[in-house]
Amino acid sequence: MYFHCGNVTKIIGIISGKGGVGKTTVSANLALALKKFGKKVIVVDCNLSTPHLAYYLGVSDYKYTLNDALMGNVEMISAVSSSDGIRYVPASLQMSDLSGISLANFEKNLKTLVNPDKVDYIILDSAPGLGKEALTVLTACNEVIFVTTPFAPMVNDVMRCQEILRKIKGTKTIGIVLTMTTNGVHEMSPQSISKLTGAPVIGEVPFDRNVTYGLVSKSPIMNYDPDSLASIGFMQLAANLTGKEYIVPAKMKMYKLMAKVRNTLLPAKVAMPKSIQAVKEDIFIENK
Ligand SMILES: Nc1ncnc2c1ncn2[C@@H]1O[C@H](COP(=O)(O)OP(=O)(O)OP(=O)(O)O)[C@@H](O)[C@H]1O
Numbered sequence: 001m002y003f004h005c006g007n008v009t010k011i012i013g014i015i016s017g018k019g020g021v022g023k024t025t026v027s028a029n030l031a032l033a034l035k036k037f038g039k040k041v042i043v044v045d046c047n048l049s050t051p052h053l054a055y056y057l058g059v060s061d062y063k064y065t066l067n068d069a070l071m072g073n074v075e076m077i078s079a080v081s082s083s084d085g086i087r088y089v090p091a092s093l094q095m096s097d098l099s100g101i102s103l104a105n106f107e108k109n110l111k112t113l114v115n116p117d118k119v120d121y122i123i124l125d126s127a128p129g130l131g132k133e134a135l136t137v138l139t140a141c142n143e144v145i146f147v148t149t150p151f152a153p154m155v156n157d158v159m160r161c162q163e164i165l166r167k168i169k170g171t172k173t174i175g176i177v178l179t180m181t182t183n184g185v186h187e188m189s190p191q192s193i194s195k196l197t198g199a200p201v202i203g204e205v206p207f208d209r210n211v212t213y214g215l216v217s218k219s220p221i222m223n224y225d226p227d228s229l230a231s232i233g234f235m236q237l238a239a240n241l242t243g244k245e246y247i248v249p250a251k252m253k254m255y256k257l258m259a260k261v262r263n264t265l266l267p268a269k270v271a272m273p274k275s276i277q278a279v280k281e282d283i284f285i286e287n288k
């Protein structure tokens, strides 16, 4: 169990090295999965330069945005909108709303959302990479979920993120969520990813076309198809975070079994590194 929430408001930063790996998908659907476990959640779009959260949640009828809060027009608590029981703070789609905002005001503003009686989790959907927006999220959060696809270069990105976290005040744990996995032999296993990074893999969301079908239907996968493999992955992640029991549906077990059979009967013609040391050499990590 990671990031278990007692009577505090936990702030989780959703971070990645590469763009397009599924952070916003994780942010929106983790919020919905946590809600299914009875948790009170606010999800905040911290990707000010390319905001997508509202679209992914399928909402547009909000009054204020994070930009308004950072401009000092309203307190962040007033920029919280609600839809379908999910509370969210969108970022503005207007380019003009990028001027006059100060990220330096973010943490102070975020404190207006912290209220253990009313909010169990605040999820911060970051911009990709480890630039200004991500640094703001890394500084403001208590815990980090590092979202990545299961390919070797991610190890370097996680290590950079860990290095930044060491320099930031306060101890913050980091857990990895693998997205768009296919259980193919060309992918790194969660075990070797954990060994290489020293960070636990706390969730795995299979590649699932329904995620994109939901997206274009303006409905997050947890609502669009709660029985899909991706939704099961999000429920497993939320169960892991909250320490609640979740019985993994047979569908997921069957999917994993089929992947094993496929890997045995139709082995992919790829030369994968044979050991952790070989992976390190492959991605230029020095042997210490
Ligand atoms: N498990 C999945 N299976 C299939 N497609 C997925 C999955 N997760 C995300 N996607 C798709 O991948 C694309 C990128 O996802 P998303 O926008 O969540 O990434 P992101 O990391 O937030 O991107 P950015 O770095 O630009 O903010 C979207 O089209 C989304 O539908």
Ligand SMILES: [Mg+2]
Residues within 6 Å of the ligand: 023, 024, 025, 047, 052, 126
């Ligand atoms: Mg995003």
